[in-house]
Amino acid sequence: MRIEPQSLAFTLLLGLLAAVPYSGIDINLPALTATGVTLGASASDVGLTMSAFMLSLAIAPLIYGPVSDRLGRKPVLAFGLALFVAASVGCALAPSLPVLLLCRFVQGIGAAATATTFAIIRDLFDGDAARGKIANVMVAVNVATVIAPTAGAALLAAAGWQSIYAAQAGIGFMLLMVVMFRFAETATIAPSGRLVPSAVIDSYRRVLTHPVSLPFILVGATGGATVFAYVTGASLYFVGAVGLRPEQYGLIFSACSAAVMGGALLDGQLGRRGASSARMLATGLTLSAAASVALLAMTLAGWMPTALVVTLLMTVALGFGLSLPNVMSATMQRLPEIAGAVSAAAGSIQLTAGAIASGLVAVRFDGRTALSMTAVMAAAALLALVLYLLVARPAERRLESLTIEPGVAIRSPRNS
Structure with missing residues (x-):
């Protein structure tokens, strides 16, 4: 069965x-x-x-x-x-x-x-x-x-x-x-579908030139880069600069992971109550950007109380949890016949952006402050928010004005 x-x-x-x-x-x-x-x-x-x-x-x-x-x-x-x-x-x-x-x-x-x-x-x-x-x-x-x-x-x-x-x-x-x-x-496997290099290249060409999927992939990549910067920089800062024990940092890491889970669960609950995907995505990205900018401002001011830093990092994680389900849903929505290629492109671009963010944080870490972490986080989070508000959302609205999509909640498996 x-x-x-x-x-x-x-x-x-x-x-x-x-x-x-x-x-x-x-x-x-x-x-x-x-x-x-x-x-x-x-x-x-x-x-x-x-x-x-x-x-x-x-x-x-x-x-x-x-x-x-x-x-x-x-x-x-x-x-x-x-x-x-x-x-x-x-x-x-x-x-x-x-x-x-x-x-x-x-x-x-x-x-x-x-x-x-x-x-x-x-x-x-x-x-x-x-x-x-x-x-x-x-x-x-x-x-x-x-x-x-x-x-x-x-x-x-x-x-x-x-x-x-x-x-x-x-x-x-x-x-x-x-x-x-x-x-x-x-x-759904098309009988005419062929696994040849030209077909693979064409799939990725469609993904990387799609007016809606590509902007949302970039929003997801920059949002993910914010989290990769935190993951790399938080251990360097809390253990290497602040002097916390590894088990103390482990509690902070677990708290931020719980915040991501909380954001995802909250998005699901609010979605069932009618909150739109666009609103939740904007809210999540705004939370992450605001908290990241606050962290950068605190770093530049030289005022970094640990409890407040942890709270703001959890806010960034909460925003990520609120936004990611909506980013992925919007990314995948428009090209169902090549959903595998869309998912692969989104994942690869996000990992690449994350690797760049992690590398920048590690290379620029000065051993004393959280500046490399908070600067990269703020830049990535702000870029994600700007890409959504000025590129992805307007493109989505333009396409929605041209098409009427069926309100289908679930499809039946095919070729089973």
Whole structure:
């Protein structure tokens, strides 16, 4: 029996799939030093395994997206999860750092297949229904982000760093079984659709020239860059400059993750009560921008009370949680026949923007203040708000004035 798209089980499946890449990063953080001891490498060298994983996460979706549009979401998910399981086993058995780096890169390629989660939502849901599903997926991802480091530390203490990769293999295998036997294909596959380079290039050309999808992709990328700047800069500032203990910073990180979840849940609740996507998106972006600018002003003034800084960071996270479901819904709405390519392009551009923001924060960190973090956050958050108000929203209104869209809340899976 397949899992019904309207069911809680289906929402849980989507959330678990979307959480695979994020948990693959966070669950390994506590084990960098222990892994280095075993493999005869420094913790900073083992940290390259994170870079290898994230590099493949950024690149692989660009292939998976068009493939899933033409062959279906299910075979792409099954292939990616199988690859993730095999690579996780390889990581657990790795005898040296170079082998671990290779396996982590392959593991990221496998995990990247779960980027089709948003395409699956677009296949099945429209409008507020899609927005609600995306919000639920965000909640699941943030729960995984909060739990993963603690789970990794527990596994490390109980059975060594290899058990962390063994656990990832086990989780990947369970998801693979559910996808293989309980998940029905959701994509509409055109008989004439061909998986050839020219078709793939044409899909991305359509995405990157679409008058509505592209502006919303850029809004999502700049909004995401705000969060990447926080993730990189907050640990540098609170631990390196303020002198907080790592466990104290962990509480701050968890509080901000909870704020993202709260924003996503609030968006879902208000959406069900009639709050428009445009209003919630504008509200979320404005909150993030205002809090980021306030942080920058405080940094320049040299007045940074920790409690207020944490409150403003949580406000940025709350705004991100309010805005992201609406950004993704608007991004995916206009090109349903190539939803895989849209999702892949959006994810890759957001990761690229995030990597740039993180790099700027790390390179410009002065060891004393939060200036590199707050400056990048303010610039990215303001750019996101300006792009939405002056480019994305006007383009959306122009297109809405030319077309009348059906108010369909849910579609039936096709080709199942």
